[in-house]
Amino acid sequence: MPREIELKLAVPDAALAAVAAWLDAHGEARGETTLLNVYLDTPARDLARQRAALRLRQKDNQTGSQWLQTLKTAGSSQGGLASRNEWECEVAGEAIELSRFPDDARAVLAPLAGQLAPVFRTDFVRRTWIVTQDGARIEAALDTGTITAPGQARTETIQELELEWLPGEDGDDSPLAEAALRAFAARLAHVAPLTPSDLSKAARGYRLTGGSLS
Template sequence: MGMEREIKLALPVSQVNAATRWFVARTGNEGRPIELANIYFDTPALALASSKSALRLRHTPDGWLQTFKTVGNAKDGLHSRHEWEMPVAGEKLEIDALLRECDEPIASEALRQAAPELIELFRTNFTRTLWHIELDGSEVEAAIDQGNVIAEVNGEIRRAPISEVELELKSGDEAALNLLANELGKHVAGLAPDNISKAQRGYQLRTS
């Protein structure tokens, strides 16, 4: 089991270029853009959401990944949550493999019970531009995400925009995330802590 720790910041679209320029200046590289397509699953009764967890398939340039997360805690844009992630052969969940890895009994049981009824609920498609930053001995993966949440509800296609910065701790002290977020905020106007995950945005879109 891994513990994901990241700061998520809502990024005004008008400030995307400013944030990009700052990361390029900070790291000395242009950033690596990758296309990510994500499919989120739950039961029709939203059993996983009720158990405060989320399940997705992600298509990356290197292939497919499946990820199971707990909602965890979010405060002032800092998200901390359990995460289990692994490659899969294609566009298909491999639930048994996740259950073998999931060592949180409540989350594991929720997934086991939901498995027979899982359906696709919504998608998130976005471009992620990545930078690697070292700060005070810690390593942070910085990303600008730009795209959409997409859900089909009763034949209607609904969309909500994604525009955010994510600062994920890869190693070292969690304090590095706040230091980097504060540094970025001094140069990019309009950034705001965001406690809502992309999965939560998808659920909100379905019920809006």
């Protein structure tokens, strides 16, 4: 089962330039991508109650545009470090294609397929770098943008750095993952005051609508 291990850090306004400059100097820049995302759920918020999030993403960069669908299910987050199950695959356009998900993901979504509708959006620009820490490869993604929801006048700002463990031959659950992510975050702490965040973009979106990702 695919597993995502990442550390999320909130980045204050004054630190954005310093963090980007440090990553330019110490990492391998991978460019900039615009990510337009809609999250779907049922009117009863069945996915949220299962601690799951379903996302449809349009990804635009120098090479063109691509649509992706992603399902993330129950995981844990403490001190900004999150581990969760994740399935992602490409789709033809702006619609969920249930048949393209593997069996585990379809089992979660199939009973709800006819009720799914947009709930909120997260739209942001992502700059990415590949960095190394203690022999581990880490993707550093600096995201800036907004979270919006239909009928809600208020928006939330996205301004965060996600450090994601890139598994090697040992796989996603290597015991080195947490130590490598925290060690790299400690290096960044000397650059700017970054605060660990346990709230995913999905959790913040549900909060904006008056609900929660339990």
